[in-house]
Structures are given as C-alpha cells and as structure tokens.
Amino acid sequence: xxxxxxxxxxxxxxxxxxxxxxxxxxxxxxxxxxxxxxxxxxxxxxxxxxxxxxxxxxxxxxxxxxxxxxxxxxxxxxxxxxxxxxxxxxxxxxxxxxxxxxxxxxxxxxxxxxxxxxxxxxxxxxxxxxxxxxxxxxxxxxxxxxxxxxxxxxxxxxxxxxxxxxxxxxxxxxxxxxxxxxxxxxxxxxxxxxxxxxxxxxxxxxxxxxxxxxxxxxxxxxxxxxxxxxxxxxxxxxxxxxxxxxxxxxxxxxxxxxxxxxxxxxxxxxxxxxxxxxxxxxxxxxxxxxxxxxxxxxxxxxxx
Amino acid sequence: xxxxxxxxxxxxxxxxxxxxxxxxxxxxxxxxxxxxxxxxxxxxxxxxxxxxxxxxxxxxxxxxxxxxxxxxxxxxxxxxxxxxxxxxxxxxxxxxxxxxxxxxxxxxxxxxxxxxxxxxxxxxxxxxxxxxxxxxxxxxxxxxxxxxxxxxxxxxxxxxxxxxxxxxxxxxxxxxxxxxxxxxxxxxxxxxxxxxxxxxxxxxxxxxxxxxxxxxxxxxxxxxxxxxxxxxxxxxxxxxxxxxxxxxxxxxxxxxxxxxxxxxxxxxxxxxxxxxxxxxxxxxxxxxxxxxxxxxxxxxxxxxxxxxxxxxxxxxxxxxxxxxxxxxxxxxxxxxxxxxxxxxxxxxxxxxxxxxxxxxxxxxxxxx
Numbered sequence: 001x002x003x004x005x006x007x008x009x010x011x012x013x014x015x016x017x018x019x020x021x022x023x024x025x026x027x028x029x030x031x032x033x034x035x036x037x038x039x040x041x042x043x044x045x046x047x048x049x050x051x052x053x054x055x056x057x058x059x060x061x062x063x064x065x066x067x068x069x070x071x072x073x074x075x076x077x078x079x080x081x082x083x084x085x086x087x088x089x090x091x092x093x094x095x096x097x098x099x100x101x102x103x104x105x106x107x108x109x110x111x112x113x114x115x116x117x118x119x120x121x122x123x124x125x126x127x128x129x130x131x132x133x134x135x136x137x138x139x140x141x142x143x144x145x146x147x148x149x150x151x152x153x154x155x156x157x158x159x160x161x162x163x164x165x166x167x168x169x170x171x172x173x174x175x176x177x178x179x180x181x182x183x184x185x186x187x188x189x190x191x192x193x194x195x196x197x198x199x200x201x202x203x204x205x206x207x208x209x210x211x212x213x214x215x216x217x218x219x220x221x222x223x224x225x226x227x228x229x230x231x232x233x234x235x236x237x238x239x240x241x242x243x244x245x246x247x248x249x250x251x252x253x254x255x256x257x258x259x260x261x262x263x264x265x266x267x268x269x270x271x272x273x274x275x276x277x278x279x280x281x282x283x284x285x286x287x288x289x290x291x292x293x294x295x296x297x298x299x300x301x302x303x304x
Numbered sequence: 305x306x307x308x309x310x311x312x313x314x315x316x317x318x319x320x321x322x323x324x325x326x327x328x329x330x331x332x333x334x335x336x337x338x339x340x341x342x343x344x345x346x347x348x349x350x351x352x353x354x355x356x357x358x359x360x361x362x363x364x365x366x367x368x369x370x371x372x373x374x375x376x377x378x379x380x381x382x383x384x385x386x387x388x389x390x391x392x393x394x395x396x397x398x399x400x401x402x403x404x405x406x407x408x409x410x411x412x413x414x415x416x417x418x419x420x421x422x423x424x425x426x427x428x429x430x431x432x433x434x435x436x437x438x439x440x441x442x443x444x445x446x447x448x449x450x451x452x453x454x455x456x457x458x459x460x461x462x463x464x465x466x467x468x469x470x471x472x473x474x475x476x477x478x479x480x481x482x483x484x485x486x487x488x489x490x491x492x493x494x495x496x497x498x499x500x501x502x503x504x505x506x507x508x509x510x511x512x513x514x515x516x517x518x519x520x521x522x523x524x525x526x527x528x529x530x531x532x533x534x535x536x537x538x539x540x541x542x543x544x545x546x547x548x549x550x551x552x553x554x555x556x557x558x559x560x561x562x563x564x565x566x567x568x569x570x571x572x573x574x575x576x577x578x579x580x581x582x583x584x585x586x587x588x589x590x591x592x593x594x595x596x597x598x599x600x601x602x603x604x605x606x607x608x609x610x611x612x613x614x615x616x617x618x619x620x621x622x623x624x625x626x627x628x629x630x631x632x633x634x635x636x637x638x639x640x641x642x643x644x645x646x647x648x649x650x651x652x653x654x655x656x657x658x659x660x661x662x663x664x665x666x667x668x669x670x671x672x
Contacts, residue, residue, distance in 0.1 A: 194391035197358050202405035202456070203379040212404075216395040 047276075054078070054273040061268050077273040087274065089248055090255030093165045094234060094278070097251055100169050101233040102226055105176040110222065112177075113184030114210045118196060128185055135178035143242050146171060150243070165249045168240060172233045179232075180225040187221030188214060223292040231282050252278045307369050308459035308492040309334045310355060316363035317350050317516075324350045326516040327364070337486050337493045341503035342513035342539070349464055351513070352496045356462050357381050369459055384453035385462040388469060390445040392437040392452075398424075399433040402451045416455075423451040426488060427481070443474045447481070454489060461486075463495040467502065479505055500540050504528070512536045529660075534589070534669035537662060543594050543626065546636045549666065550590040552582055561590060561658075564632050572607035572658055579663055582672060591662035591671070594626065597638030599646070600653040607659040618646045627652065 053061060055073045065071060081087045115121075116128040150167060154160045161167040191214065199209045215222065240254045247259065256274040260267045310332040317325035325347040332338045340348040353359040355366060357378035365372050373381050384405075392401050399420050406416045424430045427447040437445055446466060453461055466482070467475045483506055486493055497503055503510045504524040512519045512527065512535070520532040531537035537545045550563050559576040562568040571579065582588070600610040616635075619626040620642060627638045627646050638654060640646050663672045 192389060192391065194387040194389055195393065197356075197378075198385065198387060198391040198452075199393075199404075200358070201356060201378045201383065201385050202452075203408045204404075205379075208408065213393055217393070 047279075050272040050276055053268055054276055056269055058267065058269055077269040078277075081270055081273050081277065086247060086255070086259060090250055090252045091277075093250060093255075094252040095281075097165060097168045097172070098230055098233040100166075101172040101176060102229045104169060104173055105180050105229040106222065106226060108173065109177050109180040109184055109225065110215065111210065113181045113188055114206075114214055116181070117185045117188035118214075119206065128182075131178050131185075132182045134174075135182065139175060139236075139238050142174065143238060146174075146239075147242060162243055163245050163249055165244060165251065167243050168233075168236075168251070171239050171243065172236060175236070176229040176232050180229055183225045183228070184218065184221055187218045191217055220292045223289055227285060227289055227292075230285065234278075234282055307334050309336075309367075309369065310460055310492060310494065311367040312351070312355075312364065313367070314364040315351070315354060315361055315366060317347070317354060317359060318362040324516055325354070328518055330511060330518065330521070332492060332494060334492055335490045337495065337506060337508045338511060339495045339497060339503040339507035339509075340511045340513055341497055341500055342519075344498060346513040347516040348496045348498075348511075348513045352462055352464055352494060355460070355494060356383055356385050382459045383462055384456045384458040384460075385464065386446075386449045386453050386466045388465040390437070390449045390469075392445055392448055394437055397434050397436055398429065398440070398448050398451075401437065401448055402433075402455050405452070405456045419455045419457070420451075423454040426454065426485065427451050442470050443478060446470065446478055450482070450485060454485070457491075459492065461491050461493040461495075463493065463497075465497055466495075467497070467499075475502075482506060501542065504540065510540075512539060514539075530671075531591075531662065532671055534591070534664050534671070537591050537664070537671065541593060543637045545591050545593050545662070546597070546634070547664070548590045548592070548631055548634050548636060550588050551586065552579060552584050552588065554584070561661075561663075563590065567611050567631075569609040569611075569656065569658060575607075575658060575661065575663075579672065582663070587666040588672075589664040589666050591664055592636075592656060593660065594637045594639045596657040596660045597627075597636065598655050598657075599640040599644035600655040604655055605657075608655050608657050610653055610655045612651060612653050614651050615646060615649065618648055627654075 049067075052068065052070055054077050055070050055075070057072065057074050057076060060070075060072060112131070116124050116131070147162070150161050150170075154162060161170070195213060195217070196209050199213045204212060235253065236251075237253045240251045244250055244254065247255070250258065252274070256271060256278065260271045260274060310330075312328050312330040315325060315328045316323070328347075328351060330338075340351060342348050350359060354361050355368075357373065357376065361374055366374055368381055368383070393404065396404065402420050402423060403416045406419065411419075420433070421430070424433055427450060429444060429447050429451065432440060432444060432448070437448065440448065449466070463482075467478050470478060479502060482495075486506075495503075495506060504527075507524060509521060509523055510527050511521050514535050520527060520536045522530070527536060527540045531540065531545075534547065538547070548563055550561050553560050553562050553568070555568070555570070559571045559579060560568045561571055570576075601608075604610060613629045613631070615627050615629050617628045619628075623642070624639045625642050625644070625646050627640055629636055629638075640652070640654075644652065646652050664670065665672060
C-alpha cells in the first residue's frame with residue numbers, strides 16, 4: 001500500500017481517481033449482472049417448464065422420466081387445442097371481452113382524467129382521490145355484492161346478464177377505470193399548464209384541447225394505460241369464474257382450468273399448452289410497446 | 305382596422321384571502337406598447353391573465369375595443385398570448401403550431417399558408433417550419449411562439465415574461481426583435497416583465513406595479529426623471545437611485561439641504577422655490593442617481609456642490625467606475641471617470657448635481 005502512495009505523488013491524481021471510479025463501476029456491474037441473471041432464471045424457469053411439458057405426450061408426462069428432458073417431442077397438445085372448438089370459443093370470448101373493456105376503459109378514463117386534472121371544478125381534487133381509493137378495494141371483496149346486484153337487476157328487469165360473457169364488460173371496468181384514470185391524471189398533470197392555456201387562447205374548446213393537444217401529447221401514457229387495461233382483463237380469473245358457468249360463455253383462464261381438469265384428472269400437457277397460448281397475446285403486445293409502457297409509468301416522476 | 309384599445313376600470317382580483325390586484329385603472333391606446341413591470345408578486349402577471357381571460361376578475365371591468373369582456377371566454381376576446389416557457393405544442397411542427405388557431409377557425413388553406421409564410425419570413429424562421437419544437441433552440445422557440453401570435457392577427461398581443469428563459473445575450477437580441485415586430489404590425493401590446501431594462505427599452509409607456517397597485521404610469525423617460533414615489537425611483541434605473549436621510553434648513557436666508565453635521569448644500573434657486581413650503585423639521589430623503597454623483601471638476605456648474613469622502617469599494621466597469629461610500633450609515637453609489645483616481649479605501653473629492661435631485665418624504669415615500 002505504501003508504495004502506491006509514493007507512486008500517487010508522481011502520477012497525475014486524476015488518472016488514479018478515474019481508475020478507482022471505473023473499478024467501482026466494474027464491481028457494480030458484476031453484481032448487477034449476477035442478480036439480474038439470478039432473477040431471470042428464477043422467473044423464466046416456470047415458462048420453460050411449461051414449454052417442455054406442452055411438447056410431451058400424456059404418457060410421457062406421467063412416466064417417471066427426467067421431467068426437464070423431452071424424449072419424444074410432439075405437437076399433439078397444440079393441435080388438439082387449436083382444433084378444439086371449445087378452446088377457440090374461450091379464446092374468442094377473451095379477445096372480445098378484453099378489446100371491449102379496453103375501449104370502454106379508455107373512453108371513460110381519458111376524459112375523466114382530463115376533467116379531474118385540468119378543469120378545476122368544485123370537489124375535483126377530492127374526486128380524484130376517491131377514484132384512486134376505489135382501486136384499493138380488492139375484487140375478492142366486491143364479487144359477492146356485484147353478483148347480488150346483477151341478480152337483482154335480472155329479477156327487476158328480466159334482462160339476465162349473469163352467465164353471459166358480456167356481463168364482464170360491466171364488471172372489469174370497476175378494476176381498470178380507476179387505475180387508468182389515475183395513471184392519466186398523473187400524466188396529464190405533467191403537461192405544462194400553459195399548453196392548454198395556449199390552446200384555449202388559440203380558440204380551442206375543452207374537447208378540442210383534449211383531442212388535439214392532450215391525447216397526442218399524452219400518447220405514451222395512454223398506451224401504458226391501454227396495456228394495463230388489456231392485461232387486467234385478459235388475466236382476470238375471479239370475476240369470470242363467479243359470473244360465467246356455461247362452457248360457451250367462458251373466457252380463457254377459467255375455460256382452461258374448468259374444462260381441462262376433469263374431476264381429479266389433470267390433462268397437464270393441454271393445460272400447459274393452453275396457458276402458453278393464452279400468454280401469447282400480452283407477450284406480443286408488451287414486446288412491441290414496452291418502451292411506451294415504461295415511458296408512460298415514469299413520466300410523472302421526471303417532468304415537473 | 306379594428307380599434308383595439310384596452311381599458312381596465314377598478315379591476316380587483318382576490319384569491320381566497322389574498323388580494324393579488326387591488327383596484328387597477330389603466331387605459332391602453334390602440335397600437336400602444338405598454339409594459340407592466342414590478343417585483344414578483346406585484347400582480348402584473350395576474351393582471352395580464354385577467355386581460356387574457358385566463359383568470360376571472362373579482363371586481364371591476366375590462367374592456368377591449370370598447371366592449372366589456374369580463375365574462376367573454378379567452379377565445380372570443382381576439383387576443384394572442386406569448387408565454388414564458390413558449391407553450392408550443394410538442395407534437396406539431398412549427399407551421400402547424402403557428403396555424404393551429406386559424407385551422408380551428410376553419411380559415412381557407414391558402415389564407416393560412418400565406419399568413420404562416422409571411423410571419424415566418426418576418427421572424428426569419430422560414431427554414432424551420434417543418435421542424436418540431438424539440439429540435440429548436442430557445443430563441444427559435446420564442447420566435448415560433450411570437451409567430452403563432454402574429455398569424456392570428458389579433459386585436460391585442462399579450463406577453464408574459466417572454467424572455468426570462470433566455471440567456472442574457474439572446475435576451476437583448478430578442479428584445480430588439482420584439483420591438484421590430486411591433487414596429488411592423490403595430491398591434492396593441494401588453495407586456496409583463498420583472499426586468500426594468502426590458503420595460504424601459506420596449507415600452508411606449510411603462511406601468512410600475514407594487515403590492516397589487518399601480519405605483520406610476522409614464523413614458524420610460526418620465527419614470528426615470530420624474531418618479532412619483534420612492535418605489536418607482538428605486539426600481540427604475542441600475543444601479544438604483546441613492547436615498548440619503550436629510551432635512552431642510554435656512555442658512556443666511558438661503559434654503560440648504562443638510563445631510564450630515566459636516567455636509568450641507570445650498571439648493572439651486574429653482575429647487576429652493578419648489579421646496580420652500582416643506583416643514584423644516586420634516587424627515588426627508590435626498591434621492592440622487594449614481595450618475596449625478598461624480599468626481600469634482602475644477603469649475604463646477606451652478607447647482608453642483610462638492611464634498612470630500614473616503615471610498616469603501618470601487619468597481620471599474622471600463623467606460624466608468626462605480627464607487628461606493630457610506631454617508632450617515634447609508635451606502636451611496638456614484639459613477640466617476642475611470643481616470644478620476646478612485647481606489648478602494650482611498651479619498652476622493654466628489655460632486656453632487658442638485659439640479660437633478662429628488663426630495664422624498666421619508667414616511668410616505670412620496671416625491672415632493
């Protein structure tokens with residue numbers, strides 16, 4: 001150590017400092033890679049196991065062979081599901097529900113967020129907080145009263161919504177609208193006040209300010225909210241389990257579980273295949289819109 | 305051409321329990337360039353925003369072109385505003401930014417194009433029209449913001465501290481640009497700034513505001529040479545006017561102004577006549593601008609009196625040297641020739657030009 005101190009005096013101190021900085025950085029990077037790899041393995045092993053299992057026949061799955069190795073790869077699970085009308089019905093129901101829910105959610109939450117963030121009316125701040133609080137109520141607490149409400153609605157009007165896939169279009173927005181509104185309030189709040197004042201002076205109405213200025217400027221936030229709404233409605237399990245029972249009304253997550261598990265017989269190959277196929281649409285959407293999603297979630301934090 | 309005079313009558317603005325603007329009366333003539341200036345929180349921006357219609361008024365009347373616009377929404381007031389942070393629409397090109405207002409009003413395409421081109425040419429941003437705001441420098445953005453106002457051809461331009469985000473050099477350049485634009489388009493302009501230099505250089509008339517009230521309205525020269533109050537006298541001009549405690553006394557039948565036990569000057573005859581009626585025991589302030597405190601010359605003109613002092617600090621500026629000394633506890637600033645021999649801590653014989661003095665009531669701050 002003493003020898004290095006002597007050298008320090010001769011050598012330019014800046015170079016030494018730079019060296020120690022870069023050594024710190026190297027170590028930080030090594031640790032980052034170590035933990036990131038660990039985390040990646042941890043989260044990628046289950047899907048990998050699903051892929052492996054989905055490519056095996058039922059016989060091979062129940063045989064006492066190495067579960068991590070495929071001896072006789074087969075696509076019979078994929079072919080079986082993709083040719084089954086039932087599975088395609090689940091997929092179609094899920095797609096309809098998600099697309100409609102996303103549309104409904106955005107049509108409600110974007111104007112709502114704009115009003116709450118910008119229009120400064122009496123009680124708007126309280127309302128904004130109220131919107132967020134509704135998001136904090138878990139669906140496990142809500143499904144019974146909601147079920148009761150729809151049952152009563154059916155009794156009074158004769159319009160039976162329970163056990164129809166479209167009942168979910170009324171229910172999912174209770175989850176998606178508050179959160180998306182909250183995201184959009186945050187995003188709109190990060191847009192400088194002068195921008196809407198300039199638009200108003202230029203002659204824009206509130207509606208034109210929203211459509212011509214706020215929506216284009218807040219596109220990353222809107223995409224983030226859209227992805228969120230889609231993910232929630234695509235993956236929702238409890239509500240469809242409670243509200244839909246007939247096979248032709250089921251959405252994918254519930255359909256896979258209720259039709260592929262018969263009594264105590266688990267059709268593991270098809271369950272894994274169904275889950276993988278079900279995970280594909282969100283995966284594809286994330287892959288394309290990831291950057292927007294992250295930009296949308298962090299926007300409020302960095303702009304003032 | 306439309307008449308576009310702006311009139312404010314007893315305009316009040318109250319936020320909960322804060323009075324931001326307390327009864328303003330102001331007449332702005334057609335084609336006039338008026339600057340509202342004052343320290344932050346004086347109500348100048350609020351006043352501008354009330355003219356724009358971005359803030360409701362609590363009391364009084366605002367008239368544009370003779371019509372009361374108190375309850376008219378901003379878009380129907382026929383005004384254009386330039387904001388401090390430019391407020392350009394980030395997703396639109398320069399041309400789209402400038403034409404947004406016209407497109408909302410469904411102007412014909414050809415008309416929009418010709419107006420945008422004309423404004424772009426005037427502001428020297430023709431080659432930028434297809435760029436997005438983020439590809440522009442601060443000065444260019446400011447030009448686009450002005451272009452957006454010009455193409456609308458409104459009755460009134462409103463500027464809210466438009467140069468505050470620019471660096472000092474660019475600010476001077478843009479100041480000249482704004483003046484040139486106003487000479488060409490002659491639109492009635494209300495301009496808000498906290499920078500008295502900007503106010504003096506741009507305005508036909510300056511409105512000095514303080515604590516939500518108008519202290520004084522006048523041309524730049526009137527405010528500089530005939531300030532009405534201590535606030536205006538101290539706010540306009542840099543370095544600021546000096547204020548020295550003093551009182552009047554009669555010595556051998558002539559009116560004198562006494563600064564210290566040692567220093568008293570006879571007043572020039574015109575000034576003496578003007579101050580004759582002031583009570584001799586009244587607490588007064590002598591207001592003198594730094595340029596009226598100079599090095600003593602061999603043959604002083606009438607009304608110029610000399611005295612000796614010891615300097616605290618000197619600041620050589622090149623074409624002049626600022627000197628600071630203490631008189632009865634008050635710091636006083638003067639401007640001397642660089643060759644006058646001023647040095648830190650050194651003695652200097654100084655001359656005060658009492659022809660340009662101001663006498664203020666110390667308690668009320670009113671210039672006598």
